[in-house]
Amino acid sequence: MQAAGFTTPQQITRLAFFVDNSPVDYVMDDQRVYMTHFYDSAYGSTAAGYPNPSTYTYVFNGSVTWSGPGWTEITLTTPFNYDPSWGIEIFWENRDGSRISGPPQFRYTETDAYTAVYKYSNTSFPTTSGTRYKKRPNIWFMTPTIDPPSPAAAVAQPMKLKILQLPPN
Secondary structure (H helix, E strand, C coil): CHHHCCCCCEEEEEEEEEECCCCCCEEEEEEEEEEEEECCCCCCHHHHCCCCHHHCEEEEEEEEEECCCEEEEEEEEEEEEECCCCEEEEEEEECCCCCCCCCCCECEEECCCCCEEECCCCCCCCCCCCEEECEEECEEEECCCCCCCCCCCCCCCCCCCCCCCCCCC
């Protein structure tokens, strides 16, 4: 996070994920996103267990529409206050059981250490342990602008309009 410029406390108000495939208006209802301060360089084996959402900040609950390829932005319903002395863990629950096939395929970055845990089930909502991966999804963290933008400046001069009247026939 610090390498990306998050060196001071900031409020994260939006997240974006990059999708490689081409879902068109693929709506996933009942998406729940939680965030917490976290750091474990190896994302130890205990991280594969099902987390307790009550220890996280509940930042989003709603529908997400994926139309790829490209970035899909999610505006958080509760902003997350980032502390630069920690990392971030994102816990995402997809509770939309109607969307099992054809999901978005996230672009990711291969890492040397375990950085993510994924779990799924085709029959019920999975609350068991997942599988650790060395594939971190590409995420864009967005914060509100701290400094107000510069005042608008006119880019064109006012026009003079001359109306000509044609003589009667």
